[in-house]
Amino acid sequence: MTRLPDAGRVRLIVWWEVRRRLRALRGRTSQLIALVISGLFLVPVVIGLGVGAFLVGQSGDTELVTVAADVVPPGVWLAVSAFAAVRVITDGADPDNRDGYLTTVAARDLFAGVAAVELLGTLGYLTPPAVVVGVGYALGTGTPTVAATVALAVLVPGVLGVATGQTVGHAVANVSVRSRLVQRLRVPIWAIVFVAYVWTFLSGEIESVFDPLLTTVARPPLTWLGEFALAPVVGTDLVRGGVALVGSLGLAVGLFAVTGVLARLLWYADGVASDPTAHGDGETSVDAGLVGRLVGPRAAWIARVSTVRAIRAPVKLLFVAYPVFLLAPSVSTAVETGRIPASLPPTAALYAAWAGGAGFALNPLGDQGATLPVTATSGVPGWAFVRGVVLPGVVLGGGVGTALAGGLSLVAGDPLPRVLLVTGAAVVVGVAAPALAAGVGTLLPKFEASRVTRSREAVVPSLFAFAGYSLGLVLLAGPGVALAVAPVADAVAGVLGTSALVVSAVGVGVSALLLGVAGLFAAAYAARRFERFTVD
Template sequence: MIARTELRRRWRALLDEELQFVATLLVVLLFGTFSLFGPVAAFGAGLGVRSGDAGSPIDWVRLALVTVWLILAGIVAYRGYANTLRPDRLDGMLTTVSPRELLGGVVLAEGLTWGGPAVAYGLVLVLAFAVGAGSPLAIPAATVALLATVVTAVISGFLLALAVRNAGVRSPLLTRLRTPMFAVLAVGYVWVFASGSFDAVFGPILQILEPTPVGWLADLAMVGTDPDASAVRGVGAIVVTAVYVLGMTVTLPRLAAWLWYADGVHVERGGDASVDELEEEGRLTRLVSRPVVGVAVADWKRARRAPITLSFVLYPLIVLINPIATVVQTGTVGGSFPLWIVLCGAWVTGAAFTLNVVGNEGGVLPTTVLSADPGRALVVGHTLAGVGLFGTATIVATVVLGIASPHPSTTVATLTLSAVVLVACAGPLATGIGTVFPRLESVTIGRNTEAIVPSNFAFAGYSIVLLGCALPAILAHTGVIGGWLASAFGTPVWVVGLGGTAVTALLVGTGAVLSARHAIGAVESHRLE
């Protein structure tokens, strides 16, 4: 009953999120298209085993099972930490069912969601291989091995998630470091795939797992098909799997009860403003008005307390992973890397705080709208927050990396000027686009986390417009186009860079002024309902 209810809830949640539903459908269609080649390859491998041309298949079967186990356990562990171990209406559920029953339903639902498709597709591959190899015994043996792989992977994923969450819920230090650690893990995860370092990172893990009972499941799958398969290891895999599953039926419910009944630690993130914060606000009020400073400081505090509100900042950072990986691998700063810094730094500066100037106010929106000159305070304040946090870092990084790159000093100067123009105008440019596609209500991120974040349409529109405006400056500073233009017109390279910067300044400056005026008007004409 619990598993069925959980599956229905997931399906309804997927239907409610149109973009997520479309993305899921595209992934299924893409995987379904490529998966059609799997049975053909499995049948061909079976024919090769029958004829003796393929040699011993047990090594690649072991690698396949261990890889499936590792991927499935990782997915379940991550989802367990982020979502599935925090069921909806948890307190109410625990008054009607035991932790064992609730966890059993959650584990079953997760197993059907991720393990079900893996088992179904795996059975098709098993049948194709068995027919090709002419080995009827391969069907039951490989089926048992596949089921054991999926079951132990799902259980191990929940074991890891419960262990991490139990440690975190009782440790103030881990609670404080939770966000930075997951940010590092997220960046590292993307880095692995973007830089092509999959083998270097996961190769040792696969080698460690292959001699374990997880790898023994390959012997079970190949019993009667491959003479190199060990029947002893196959039987041992069954025994170890049975003991492991029985042991986890006792261990997992206890860990779940410790987690769900724990009071947890509470880390104070707020409190009175420190002396340094007050001094910083005082220095800023000498440059801009106090309402503007109040908006900027509120943005910085919100970012520190709820980093999830800066979720769109991740996309520009993901784009930077490949260029950074190239710099790390080569040990030198190429000519294109400072250009990536300028583009992505400006992108981040506008995406951080200015894409939802109205929705960012949340519960204090009525007070803000009724104050004096609210539009200008919000637009300038959010822009100041982005420039202060990300814009200055972008400019400094451009100068340092430009000097370290092969670019001459004159080109570094014009590129730095481009960075100044883009980071100064990115915020105002984003404000108007954000008011065209506002988001005033919080959305669910994950399962239990709600936050007011900019809309996807606002981010997409802003990204396209900013890229179009930045293109002249970026292209003018590239070695190919900038050098070709300099040769064609007989001018120094820095003149071409300055010309591209001027065109970008005209485009992004005009767009920023028009966008900011629209945002100010949208704020001042906003009506509370």
């Protein structure tokens, strides 16, 4: 029996995978619109690259094209490798309907089909600019053959990048699925990666991060591909470039073969559980502990279930991380200047409180999932349910926000009264935000799963709940947050003829009153709505 993939089966898998992805894309209107808009923006960029290549070709500037030829192939390989690896690590290593495929075709056939689809998708993005630039440069120099060499010098590193990223991604996925330590640490690992990603792109440090990487990989034999691209015009070593081209394709084939083995090991692996209690060997006591004595045993267990769900399915909380982008400029300024901006302590507290409410309390009914009928008919009082839903957001969001606000204000050198005022404001918004989220979430619940990544679905809050909660919290906390910023308080105090600390105290007091009243009414509504919830 041959160990090579069956061409007929691979062709069918590619056909069905392409059809499935197109069908899924048609079902996601927002993503389809985003792709169309991105395409409209990319069209003039690609045309501009072609025109630029034509003008450079006409000018006869060989120094500029030589520098570009040394950088572009390694850069394409590096970027595509990183992108392909991230896709595999996040959700690309587990194809849809994997078990169904593996009962009818060999693992090597399935991997070859999925890898071919990934390769086609990457080439679909790279081919238009590669061809347009090649044709433009060929027209400018009057050398038709350079169109082909330029295109190949861009596409071949892309193929090698897909193969490299697939190998790295499947290797990491194999380690992750077999290591209990990695499973337990996957949430902080992804948090660190996400923060590093945000910091890199929003702090202005992207060049200092990627320049050393590009300098490291921009060496032979990858730079020989640039010599292959320019051989018809500049007269560089065509043979050496051809060897690099053929060698890159051969290496890609070898990497795909290795990745096929890794994919088979991954798909047939018995994964470890990140929580020992999942196998029944953990603590099974029904005692709710200290938390149960503080908020009641039923509320404590609801809070525990909400926290465990978040830990086991952190992808549901992915949307909570995106607004952290707004803090990046202030954090970057603090790092670069060594001084904490006056706006950072209160805005950090507001974000942490918002995240606590949005992550744990913004869809209290929908988050129960299949257990909602059991919870609703178990006799749990409405207020106990609300306390359990709100508690994780208060502890995590409010606790982190309070620590951030007080610590940053102290490090910034604020006087002690202002430090206490900012810390007190963080406590108020940290407690009120989850309560407000619970009320909005029960008013606008969402029970249907939404696609959060390419192959994963989860029940997340509705867009209307998300928008209503965010707007309401910002409006209610706005006076306190704005007037807690020292320069703003100083300006208002100058107009009113009073001290800045009094102005800040009044603003925080007004927000505390508004948040307290709104949070109480929202919690009461959520409790009443839960008690009146009926299962059809």
